[in-house]
Amino acid sequence: MQFQKTPGWLDWYQGPSKPGFTLPAGAVDAHCHVFGPGEEFPYAPERKYTPCDASKHQLFALRDQLGFERNVIVQATCHGADNRALLDALRYSDGKARGVATVRRDISDEQLQAMHADGVRGVRFNFVKRLVDFTPKDELMEIAGRIARLGWHVVIYFEAVDLPELWDFFSGLPTTVVVDHMGRPDVSKPVDGPEFALFLKFMRDNPNVWSKVSCPERLSLSGPRALDGERAAYRDVVPFARRVVEEFPDRVLWGTDWPHPNLKDHMPDDGLLVDFIPHIAPTPALQQKLLVDNPLRLYWPEQVKD
Numbered sequence: 001m002q003f004q005k006t007p008g009w010l011d012w013y014q015g016p017s018k019p020g021f022t023l024p025a026g027a028v029d030a031h032c033h034v035f036g037p038g039e040e041f042p043y044a045p046e047r048k049y050t051p052c053d054a055s056k057h058q059l060f061a062l063r064d065q066l067g068f069e070r071n072v073i074v075q076a077t078c079h080g081a082d083n084r085a086l087l088d089a090l091r092y093s094d095g096k097a098r099g100v101a102t103v104r105r106d107i108s109d110e111q112l113q114a115m116h117a118d119g120v121r122g123v124r125f126n127f128v129k130r131l132v133d134f135t136p137k138d139e140l141m142e143i144a145g146r147i148a149r150l151g152w153h154v155v156i157y158f159e160a161v162d163l164p165e166l167w168d169f170f171s172g173l174p175t176t177v178v179v180d181h182m183g184r185p186d187v188s189k190p191v192d193g194p195e196f197a198l199f200l201k202f203m204r205d206n207p208n209v210w211s212k213v214s215c216p217e218r219l220s221l222s223g224p225r226a227l228d229g230e231r232a233a234y235r236d237v238v239p240f241a242r243r244v245v246e247e248f249p250d251r252v253l254w255g256t257d258w259p260h261p262n263l264k265d266h267m268p269d270d271g272l273l274v275d276f277i278p279h280i281a282p283t284p285a286l287q288q289k290l291l292v293d294n295p296l297r298l299y300w301p302e303q304v305k306d
């Protein structure tokens, strides 16, 4: 099937620069996607955008180029609850990728078991209105109860302004809960202001909640331009991500978000994104937790030695 990209869609950055920051051995890119290719894995009829194709081969080439060893591939909304492209990439990865799927309540236990065998370890609940239609909370809670029995976790994606309304639902989830992109703070507001304080309180009050400190390119207003050094981009996001890393070093993850859906202004150089990491995790000990120990504990626990 032929698909036309959403008008204005930015293709991912070809030939990323070599990062100045050397990733620790065993580093995991814990948030990235595959898109199609549409001819092989058609985009879902209910999707809100049609992306450019971004295949497993291209994702794994980026992994090797940047110096990551593993990926966590997150089901993107353009594939709805059709997880075939994700599962295909997981199978092809030879154990180097684990996945986060999207499922509906009609999924059978046998299907969940088969996904587990392929490497899925979580489901994603999306509350960003421009990306998905509404799913009733009782359906999501039912799914959470079922996947908890497999030892999976729930990834949640929402905007900062919606946290108060979603707080009780999130707090009632029976699994580890991973927040995408720090709950999308408005970084034009102060890091010490009430909005981000609420997010930090959410993490403090709920010890089962983790956060991805990812997507500076999505949250930044200052953008990729260097303010105080050639490779120091997205500096306005640093205080937010660093605050989360320093307060919750055992509950943070980082990912590229390749191939960066729905960016309107610029497409990031993924090498430059890697160079963002030492600004938010300034010591080798924090980098080891963020990039290796935490993702292994969540996605490859059988490989963690006591």
Ligand code: 0GY
Binding pocket: 033, 075, 076, 077, 078, 131, 180, 218, 257, 260, 261, 262
């Ligand atoms: C991200 C962010 C976005 C999109 C999706 O599944 C998706 O479509 O996650 C976004 O548009 O903010 O994490 O990829």
